[in-house]
Amino acid sequence: MCLRRGLKGTFALSLEAKENSMEIDQFFVAGINYKKTDAAVRGQFAIGPEQYLSILQKARQYGLQEVFVLSTCNRTEIYGIAPSADHLTNLLCSETAGSQATFNSLCYIKEGRNAIHHIFSVAAGLDSQILGDYEIVGQMKLAVRTAKEQDMIGAFTERLFNTVLQASKVIKNETGLSGGTISVAFAAIQFIREKLAGQTGKNILVLGTGKIGRNTCRNLVDYLHTKQITLINRTEEKATELAEELGLQTAPYSQLNDQVQAADIIIVATNASTPVIMCEQLLLSSPKVLVDLSIPNNIDPAAAALPHITLANVDDLSRINDDTLNMRKAEVPKALVVIAAYLGEFLEWHSLRKHAPVLKAVKQKLHDMQSCGLYLSSYQSSNTMDTVDKAAIQKVVNNVALKMRDRNQPGCHYIEAINDFMTIGIN
Template sequence: MEKGQFFVAGINYKKTDAGIRGNFAISSDQYHTILTNAARIGLKELFVLSTCNRTEIYGLAPDADTLIRLLCEVTVGDASTFLQLCYIKKDEEALQHIFSVGAGLDSQILGDYEIVGQMKIAVRFSKERGMIGAFMERLFNTVLQSSKQVKNETALSGGTISVSFAAIQFIREQLTDTAHKKIVLLGTGKIGRNTCKNLIDYLDTRNITLINRTEEKASELAVSLGLLHAGWNQLETEVEQADIVIVATNAESPVLTAKNVKADKAKILIDLSIPNNIDPQLAQVSGIILANVDDLSRINDQTLRMRKAEVPKAMAIIQQHMQEFAAWTSQRRHVPVLKAVKQKLHDMHSCGLFLTSRRTSKDINTEAIQKVVNNVAVKMRNRHQPGCYYIEAINDFMTSSQ
C-alpha cells in the first residue's frame, strides 16, 4: 500500500434513517474544508462520497479515526454518534467495498447505477484540489472499468428501478388516474432531471411545472421537454395548486414546511433529498401523503428479484478487477528497488569500466541498463520474495556489456 493504509469509514441506509444521514451529509463548502484540513495534516489522497443513501470518506491514512475526525468536524452530526453507527473497513475489505458500491451492489435499491455518476463527481472534486494521487487514480479507474463491465455483461442494473423511478411507482400506488394531476418538481439537478423524464415516460403527462433556485436551469429543461416553469418566489402558489410535489433539491434545511404548504387539499409529497428538504412533520397533516428515500426503497417487484439473481456474476467480475488492481499495487511496491538498481547501474557505467569499442555510452544506457532493470522487475514479480537484486543486476549488466 502507499503511504498509510487504505480506509473507508461511513454510514448508510442499512443502520441509519434519512434523518440521521442528513446530519452527516456534506455540502461543497464542507467538502472543500475537509480536503484543506486533510492536506494540512499531511494526508495526500482521499475523497468523500455523500448521497441520499450514504456518507463515506475514503483515504490513505495512518488510521480510520483520522478520517472520521476530518469528516465530523464539518458536519452537524458528531464523531461519537458516527462511531456508534458507522462501518470501518481497511485494505482488502475497503477495496471490496468500493468495488461493490461502484457496481450498485451496495445501493439501497440493488443495481442503482446513479451511484457511479455521484462517485465521479466526488472524485473529480477531490482531484481538482490535488487530493487524488497515483493510488486513488488507478483504484477509481479500475472501479469504473469493473462497474462498466458489470453493467454491460449482467442484468444487475436491468429494468427500471432507481430512487427516481421508485417515485413513479409510489405515485402509481397512490393514484389510479394521474393524467389530470398537477405535478410540481423542485430541483433540476441530475436526480431532478431523471425524475422529470420518468414522469413524462411512465405517467404519460406533461402537466409538470419545474422550479429551481436558479430559474434559468428550470427554464432550459422546461423548454427542452415542453413543460412549464416558475420562479422560486412562486413556490408557495405553485405548491398550493399542486396535487403532487416532488422535491429533489440540495438544501441544508427543509424547503417545504407547514408555513408554505397549506392543508386545503389532498397532496402527495415526495422527498428525494438528504438531508430532508420536506419537513417530516408534514406527514402528520390531514390529507398529505409523504414519502422519503427510505420509503421509496421498500418498493419491490419482479425487476428487483431478477437483479438479485445477477449478483454472483457481478461478484465474479469484481474479483477479476480486484486481482488486476492487486497486481498493480504489488508492482508499485517494487518501484523503489528498481529505481535504486537503475541508478546504481548508471553510476557504475559513468566510471567507464564497462565501455567497449563496439558500443557507445548512449547505446548501453538505452539498451543494456533498461534491459537489466526489466529483467529484475520480472524476477521480482515471479519470485515474490526478497533477494540479492543488486548482485544479479550487476552480473547481468556485465554479461550484456561484453
C-alpha cells in the same frame, strides 16, 4: 569506491518501496449509509459543495495527501490514505452537522483490500439502496474530480478509481445488474401511481431541477403520460430550459407557497440544508401526495402525521419491489466475477509499482558503472566490455523484476544485479 557509491541510497529507496507497499494497508473508507441509518440521520452528515471544498482544503492539516468524499442520498463516505481511520473521520465530522460521537457509533470502517473491494461494489451499484442504481457512478466521478482539482488525488487513488470505473462500465454493459427501469426517480413514479390508483388530471409540482429532478420529470411525462407539471427552481433558467424541452410550465420561487397549495402531488429534489416545505404550510391544505428525494429532508417529516398528507422519502421508496429488482439480484454473481478480475488487475499494478524505486535504482547504478574506473580497468581486456551495451543492462533489470514479482526472492537486488551484469559482460 564505485560499488560503494552505487549502493549509496539503497536505504532511502527501500523506504520509498516500503511506503508504496503500505498504500493498500493504509487505504481506508469510513462512512454511514442506509443500512444502519435513516434519512434524518444521514442528513446530519450530508456534505454540500462548500463543506466538501473546506474538507479538501483542511486535509493536509490532518496529515492526509489523498482523500475524497462521496455524499449522496444513500451514504456519506470518506476515502483516503491515512495513518488511521480516525484521521479521516475527524476530518469529515469537522464539517458535518452531526457529531463525531454519533458518526462513530453508526459508521463502518474498512481498510486495505476490504476498502478497495468496497469502492468497486459501490461503483457497480451493488451497495446502493436500490440494487444496480447506476447514478452513483456520476456522483463518484464528481467527487473524485473535485478532489483532484484540489490536488488531493495521487497516483494510487487515481489508478484505483480508473480501474473501478472500468469494472463498473463492464458490469453495466455486460450484465443485467442495471437492467430494466428502476431507480429512486422511477420508484417515485411507482409510488405515485400506486397512491393515485388510476386517477388523472392531478396537478404536479416538482421543486428542484438538478439531475434527480430532471430524471423524475422525464419519468412523469413518459410513464404517467401527463404534462400537468409545474417546475420551480431557485435558478429559474434551469427550470425554464427543462420546461421548454418537455412542454411543461414553470413558476418563480417566490410563488412556492401558492404552488404548494394548488398541487395534488409534490416532488422535492433540492439540496437545501433545511426543509423548504414546512408542516405548517400543509395544515389546512387539500389532500396531497408528497415525495422527498432530498438528503437531508427538504420536506418537514412532521407532515407525515397529518391525516390528509401522504409522504414518502428515499428510504420509503427503496422498499418498492418488483420483477426488475428480482432480475437484478440474479445478476449479482456475474458482477462479483467482474469485480474480482479488475481488483486483481489493480493489485498486480500495485505489486509492480512497489518495486519500481528499486528497479529504477538498479538500472541507474548499472549505467553509472560505465564511467567507473575500477570497473573498466578490471574488465577492459574483454572486447565485449569496451562499451556497455544498454540491452545488457535492460536484460539484467528485467531479470531482477521477474524475480521480485514472481519468485518474491529476498536479498540484495543490487549485488545480484551487478553479478548478473558482470557475467553478461564477460561471456
